[in-house]
Amino acid sequence: MRLPVNWTLLCLLLASLAGGEVRAQSPAPQTADLVLLSGHIYTSNPARPWAKALAIRDGRIMAVGNDAEIVKLQGPATRVLNLGGRMAMPGIIDSHIHFLDGSFSLDQLNLDDAYTAAEIQNRVREFAAAHPDRAWLLGRGWLYDAFKPSGLPTKQILDEVVSDRPIVLDCYDGHSVWVNSKALALAGITKDTPDPKQAGIVVGTIVRDPASGEATGVLKEEAVALVRKVIPPPSHEQELRALRAGLREANQHGLTSVLNASGSIEEMELYDELRRNGDLTVRMTTSLMMEPQLDEKTLAQFEEGRRRFHDEWVRAGVIKAFMDGVIESHTAAMIEPYSDDPKVSGSMNYAPEQFRANVLELDRRHFQVITHAIGDLAIRTTLDAYEAAAQTNGARDRRYRIEHIENIHPADIPRFGRLGVIAGMQPFHCYPEPNLANVWARNVGPARLANSFAWHSIAAGGAKLAFGSDWPVVSLDPFIGIQNAVTRQNSMGEPAGGWVGEQKVTLDQALASYTRDAAYAQFEDKLKGSIEPGKLADIIVLSQDLFAVNPLEIRKTMPVLTIVGGKVVYEDEKAKLGPAR
Numbered sequence: 001m002r003l004p005v006n007w008t009l010l011c012l013l014l015a016s017l018a019g020g021e022v023r024a025q026s027p028a029p030q031t032a033d034l035v036l037l038s039g040h041i042y043t044s045n046p047a048r049p050w051a052k053a054l055a056i057r058d059g060r061i062m063a064v065g066n067d068a069e070i071v072k073l074q075g076p077a078t079r080v081l082n083l084g085g086r087m088a089m090p091g092i093i094d095s096h097i098h099f100l101d102g103s104f105s106l107d108q109l110n111l112d113d114a115y116t117a118a119e120i121q122n123r124v125r126e127f128a129a130a131h132p133d134r135a136w137l138l139g140r141g142w143l144y145d146a147f148k149p150s151g152l153p154t155k156q157i158l159d160e161v162v163s164d165r166p167i168v169l170d171c172y173d174g175h176s177v178w179v180n181s182k183a184l185a186l187a188g189i190t191k192d193t194p195d196p197k198q199a200g201i202v203v204g205t206i207v208r209d210p211a212s213g214e215a216t217g218v219l220k221e222e223a224v225a226l227v228r229k230v231i232p233p234p235s236h237e238q239e240l241r242a243l244r245a246g247l248r249e250a251n252q253h254g255l256t257s258v259l260n261a262s263g264s265i266e267e268m269e270l271y272d273e274l275r276r277n278g279d280l281t282v283r284m285t286t287s288l289m290m291e292p293q294l295d296e297k298t299l300a301q302f303e304e305g306r307r308r309f310h311d312e313w314v315r316a317g318v319i320k321a322f323m324d325g326v327i328e329s330h331t332a333a334m335i336e337p338y339s340d341d342p343k344v345s346g347s348m349n350y351a352p353e354q355f356r357a358n359v360l361e362l363d364r365r366h367f368q369v370i371t372h373a374i375g376d377l378a379i380r381t382t383l384d385a386y387e388a389a390a391q392t393n394g395a396r397d398r399r400y401r402i403e404h405i406e407n408i409h410p411a412d413i414p415r416f417g418r419l420g421v422i423a424g425m426q427p428f429h430c431y432p433e434p435n436l437a438n439v440w441a442r443n444v445g446p447a448r449l450a451n452s453f454a455w456h457s458i459a460a461g462g463a464k465l466a467f468g469s470d471w472p473v474v475s476l477d478p479f480i481g482i483q484n485a486v487t488r489q490n491s492m493g494e495p496a497g498g499w500v501g502e503q504k505v506t507l508d509q510a511l512a513s514y515t516r517d518a519a520y521a522q523f524e525d526k527l528k529g530s531i532e533p534g535k536l537a538d539i540i541v542l543s544q545d546l547f548a549v550n551p552l553e554i555r556k557t558m559p560v561l562t563i564v565g566g567k568v569v570y571e572d573e574k575a576k577l578g579p580a581r
């Protein structure tokens with residue numbers, strides 16, 4: 001933080017009275033710590049969208065302009081980087097991430113792009129052989145489409161490869177786990193174990209063999225906790241090591257801020273510890289989880305989070321709720337039944353009046369509420385509660401959010417803009433691949449398809465979109481997300497015009513949703529999200545110009561430089577951003 005001018009003068013006066021020793025310790029007030037020259041700088045500031053050069057001082061953007069203007073701010077201690085015409089932009093703000101889980105996943109079995117049961121068996125076998133020291137084999141990323149026709153795997157597939165150690169594999173969407181018999185036994189799950197309930201509502205499913213009633217090896221939603229609680233927790237050192245690797249991964253891909261869509265006070269303490277050690281290189285806003293029963297103890301914890309963590313590096317004050325599950329496993333709550341199974345329409349984790357009562361209480365305490373809602377019924381019920389909060393507690397700058405919004409009823413689209421509800425969406429979730437086409441689209445059915453991942457319609461209704469990855473559900477690479485936001489095509493350019501192509505957005509809209517609108521969603525739009533004097537110096541320089549390349553090549557973009565708070569936290573040496581000091 002820079003001192004106001006009168007304090008600066010007073011300090012200088014006192015320093016000169018004391019012999020003038022203090023002045024030499026920092027650069028003179030008018031010079032920059034770092035300047036970037038000869039760039040093609042996308043500012044994400046609509047009033048002045050492009051610039052050539054900028055100067056940074058004390059972690060903030062000091063000036064934005066052309067080379068001639070910025071060169072004047074150079075002093076003897078200024079580091080000068082020549083961008084050689086490369087595109088720069090504000091650091092990416094990922095509005096929906098699970099940073100701790102993602103960081104752990106870097107070191108676990110990865111089943112992304114394993115499209116058959118046989119391929120998964122191969123990978124499990126190799127991973128088990130490579131890690132003889134691990135008592136539990138953990139991994140993630142399996143896709144429903146790998147298990148035709150049921151869409152669900154079985155414990156036998158894993159038992160055939162490893163039976164002496166427990167295996168726990170998260171589905172790519174994080175809403176189901178797949179385990180072997182050893183893991184079921186260690187969790188004590190038998191055919192007599194009931195499905196978990198909260199506040200009288202069944203909130204998870206142990207998938208069972210219809211004939212024997214035995215668990216088949218898949219646990220959905222809250223039933224996942226039955227096995228999670230018997231996995232030995234990582235040590236403090238393991239957590240910090242995983243997070244350092246996660247921070248490196250994030251900076252390399254251009255992330256400078258995130259919103260953790262799940263979290264705890266303990267997790268914030270880890271970020272705070274990293275910050276104290278000078279290792280925190282991504283700004284962390286972390287939400288705390290609301291369960292259906294909102295008791296005094298939970299509320300006290302929410303208040304504690306906000307009291308302890310409230311600056312631009314580690315911040316609380318956001319409460320996350322889960323209204324429903326996911327479409328692929330029929331746990332998302334739909335107004336009309338699933339197209340492939342007319343008996344099923346999903347279910348909500350809350351009775352609507354219970355959810356409304358919880359939101360009203362949180363709203364009275366001025367928390368920001370963000371709610372996972374994927375099916376049209378869950379989305380509508382969440383909007384109803386948000387609207388009730390405004391009606392009951394009066395107008396206020398709430399910036400409430402709904403996350404995912406995968407299939408919305410058209411009547412609810414304009415409510416986002418009207419109520420000022422932010423749409424937290426993850427463009428790569430509708431990448432046209434077999435899982436989306438064969439499972440997701442089949443379950444939703446053709447009649448509802450036009451309302452799928454309706455980015456364009458929601459934005460056209462006047463709402464802000466806050467884009468994110470949902471890492472480790474998918475890669476945290478934002479350029480994959482940006483490409484899909486503007487194309488909705490696979491890497492072959494199919495389908496022509498994009499999958500439900502009318503819901504594509506422009507590149508400008510996509511970048512706004514990863515920068516200034518994402519900052520707005522965190523109540524930090526005055527602080528970051530665009531390149532303007534006075535804002536935090538969170539800036540990335542890219543290997544290619546997003547506006548010049550073929551949209552199907554955007555995913556090949558790599559940052560060559562990532563700056564957070566004025567500090568270079570990642571630099572591709574090969575890019576030779578000279579002259580460097």
Ligand SMILES: [Zn+2]
Pocket residue numbers: 096097098261470
């Ligand atoms: Zn998520």
